[in-house]
Amino acid sequence: MKKTILITGATAGIGRATAELYAKNGWSLILTGRRLNRLDELKETLVKEFSVDVLTLQFDVRDNDAVKTAISSLSEDWRKVDVLLNNAGLAKGFSDIQDGNVDDWEVMIDTNIKGLLYVSKAIMPLMIERKSGHIVNIGSIAGKEVYAKGNVYCSTKHAVEGITKALRLDLLPHKIKVSAVCPGAVDTEFSTVRFDGDKKRADDVYNGYQPLLANDIAEAIFFVTSRPFHVNINDLLIMPTAQANTSNLLREE
Numbered sequence: 001m002k003k004t005i006l007i008t009g010a011t012a013g014i015g016r017a018t019a020e021l022y023a024k025n026g027w028s029l030i031l032t033g034r035r036l037n038r039l040d041e042l043k044e045t046l047v048k049e050f051s052v053d054v055l056t057l058q059f060d061v062r063d064n065d066a067v068k069t070a071i072s073s074l075s076e077d078w079r080k081v082d083v084l085l086n087n088a089g090l091a092k093g094f095s096d097i098q099d100g101n102v103d104d105w106e107v108m109i110d111t112n113i114k115g116l117l118y119v120s121k122a123i124m125p126l127m128i129e130r131k132s133g134h135i136v137n138i139g140s141i142a143g144k145e146v147y148a149k150g151n152v153y154c155s156t157k158h159a160v161e162g163i164t165k166a167l168r169l170d171l172l173p174h175k176i177k178v179s180a181v182c183p184g185a186v187d188t189e190f191s192t193v194r195f196d197g198d199k200k201r202a203d204d205v206y207n208g209y210q211p212l213l214a215n216d217i218a219e220a221i222f223f224v225t226s227r228p229f230h231v232n233i234n235d236l237l238i239m240p241t242a243q244a245n246t247s248n249l250l251r252e253e
């Protein structure tokens with residue numbers, strides 16, 4: 001039987017690569033994000049290339065009413081969500097905490113923590129009803145360590161780690177799996193967003209070593225969600241070989 005994955009933040013980076021990989025494997029896809037033109041373009045590409053069923057839902061994960069409206073609009077068939085990939089997220093700014101921009105803090109906390117909770121809260125009843133489902137949260141090495149000037153972003157990813165553990169505990173009686181996939185540096189639009197479109201500064205993050213690619217993480221997510229029912233991967237930390245931790249990178253050039 002065909003399975004369905006709902007991906008938040010499917011318009012770029014890890015979310016987009018994951019959409020492509022699951023489409024290649026014949027899954028039905030619910031693709032979400034804020035940028036409608038990108039959702040439309042991705043849907044067209046995947047339908048044409050892989051003849052899969054794709055539904056797009058445009059919403060901002062920070063807007064709980066929009067999340068609830070979008071999820072409650074799902075038809076009976078689309079309500080059978082087998083995998084929820086909580087991927088939408090971002091970093092904003094890079095400064096000592098005492099110099100931090102409060103607006104940036106709000107955006108990160110609202111997106112990475114509250115947005116993940118809102119989407120999970122909307123999807124969990126559908127999974128509980130079917131006693132089946134798998135929630136995969138995208139954490140980060142930044143959820144396991146704190147690096148200089150990464151303060152609030154790192155804290156949001158630490159929160160994702162806590163929420164992942166709490167979900168696993170509370171959803172245990174409902175037979176719903178919960179996993180975290182936690183990458184180190186992945187070359188996506190992440191740094192461009194963090195540095196407000198400063199492409200040079202963003203590119204510098206990935207210079208002099210081979211960062212992970214979005215598809216590396218997509219493959220890990222696919223592995224996590226294709227284990228037999230009795231196997232759950234709780235936590236998968238994936239780093240570029242050239243990155244030992246958040247602060248030690250082997251840059252060559």
Ligand code: NDP
Binds near residue numbers: 184
């Ligand atoms: P990208 O910037 O390439 O993609 C981020 C995605 O999140 C976009 O599709 C964006 O869509 C979506 N998004 C952001 N804010 C919102 C919002 N408010 N509502 C809905 N969707 C939103 O970055 P990545 O692919 O790298 O990031 C994906 C996840 O991976 C994030 O959670 C990030 O923290 C995490 N991560 C990234 C790492 C990296 O080095 N790149 C390493 C470790 C973890 P749109 O703008 O259209 O809404």
Ligand code: 8X3
Binds near residue numbers: 142
């Ligand atoms: C993104 C990885 O180390 O740039 O979560 O914060 S890092």
